[in-house]
Amino acid sequence: MGKLLVAAKRLLCRLPLGLGMVEFCKKCGQRQPVVWTARDELWLAVTGSPHGVLCPGCFDKAAEAKGLFLRWKPSVEGNRRALLNGG
Numbered sequence: 001m002g003k004l005l006v007a008a009k010r011l012l013c014r015l016p017l018g019l020g021m022v023e024f025c026k027k028c029g030q031r032q033p034v035v036w037t038a039r040d041e042l043w044l045a046v047t048g049s050p051h052g053v054l055c056p057g058c059f060d061k062a063a064e065a066k067g068l069f070l071r072w073k074p075s076v077e078g079n080r081r082a083l084l085n086g087g
């Protein structure tokens with residue numbers, strides 16, 4: 001099931017904004033403000049489960065509670081050519 005979630009998240013990253021599924025954080029109830037993913041091992045270490053949805057803020061707080069201090073960095077999925085062509 002974890003692999004399916006990852007595959008779904010990867011697919012979601014490739015969809016233009018507005019066409020993706022709307023997800024809500026299971027902790028605070030906030031709608032996901034950005035499309036984001038975490039590697040399986042990090043997600044599992046922080047949440048203890050391969051399932052679920054957390055917003056970046058709640059995931060960050062949960063990681064800190066486990067002694068993991070995250071550094072967030074944006075990346076491009078899909079149209080990497082836009083990076084090279086300047087948009």
Ligand SMILES: [Zn+2]
Nearest residue numbers: 025028055058
């Ligand atoms: Zn949240």
